Amino acid sequence: MTVASMTGFARREGGDAQQTWVWEAKSVNGKGLDVRVRVPSGMDRLEHEVRSRAPKVCTRGNISVSLSVERTERRMQLQVNREMLDQLVRLTRELRDEVDADPPRLDGLLAVRGVLETVEEPEDDAAQQAREQAMVADLQGLLDELVEARVREGQALHEMAERHLAEIARLTEEARQCAASQPEALRERLRKQVAELIETRTGLSEERLAQEAALLASKADIREELDRLDAHVTAARELLDGGGAIGRRLDFLCQEFNREANTLCSKASDVALTRIGLSLKNTVEQLREQVQNIE
Template structure:
């Protein structure tokens, strides 16, 4: 399976002898899946189909699907509103008794607002069902286009995420090579700290001295954090190759990356290791920004 983004857009246009329509779908980041649907009045059945179809296409994201319809002049006919026309004629006759004026012309009567109006022609059931079938087919194609749009964006996100993982792996290797992380450097630092401890606490019991030495050693050794960073790096790469709905798991791994980078900074005993730790935190944050776009 491929990696998909939660960001995408698709558009489909269609029509028949009476109507033209435009389907649009767009999706943005979201914690889960949220579907919004906007359809013209009278198309509630299509809204139900949208809400049933989107979860089959998308696992996460805020997805908005809208349908616009335009009838234009097709399927419309002109008709006279007899009720309004009768009122106009009646008033005309009353006024002619008070005002000497020529009788109204037909074009003048039809120009009065409300006299002439449009009405939709009655559609046959077969035509209506055929249109619904075409609208549903266009909806299916629309969601396929949306999925493809999210997949293309996901491919770019995967490349970017892999680049950030390469950077994190490189910084982890630098930390391993750093003299402060090497066993001999740790032993030398431990000897100095124990010597300082003995001078400061003369007559300290041997068991207490052993406890203090072990505590100093554990606080100085960052190899465990580096091993976990490497393990998280391998796990993240496996997820990216696996594809599918991996966004939540990658986000969790980013939290673990950040935890180890923070611990590395707190244990660092020299400027160089601290610099690497800070660079790691920055690289993890950049990775997390990309991961939050992944489905």
């Protein structure tokens, strides 16, 4: 399985001797799957086909599908407006005793505007069914092309996500080296804080001092945060390699990444570690922006 984006576009054209049609599909990111359909009046079955087929190829995204149809050839025939012709015949009979005139001829009656009408020749059911089947086939092709477009975009998102994960892993290792290389700075900070406790609270027992020192040391320890960051990077890479509908799970991991980066910043004992923590937060936010588009 591959990583797919929720963004894509596809267009499919078709036609026969009487009509041409164009299918279009647009897809953008969304929390769930929302399919919107616009087809010409009288083509409700095609709308049903869209709504039944789209969920089989897409699991997330706001998808809009439209169909436009144009006639290329109109088969016309003449038709007599029997109601108007009957009225004219009745009038000539009623007026023949009042008006001294020859009786109207048939060609004269047919020449009266509205008696002869040009109407479109009805199409047989077989031709309509064949056209509808062709439209459905083009619809499936359209959805397949939309999926291909989403997969192509997903490949690009995969590559960008991998780069962000590599940067998170690098910054995590840099934070680990920074914290390990400054034990003396941490001890000096503890000495100063213990001295402040002694000055502000006379008679403080050695046991209480040990407790305060242990508390300060635990607050400054970022090993757990760094280990969790490593675990989250591994989990995210496994999701990307597995593919499929992984967007929601990656979004959750981004929240966990951000939580650990915030904790690291709050525990930072020097400017260098704070800088690393802020860089981590920025990289995580960039990763989250890309993850928002993954299906």
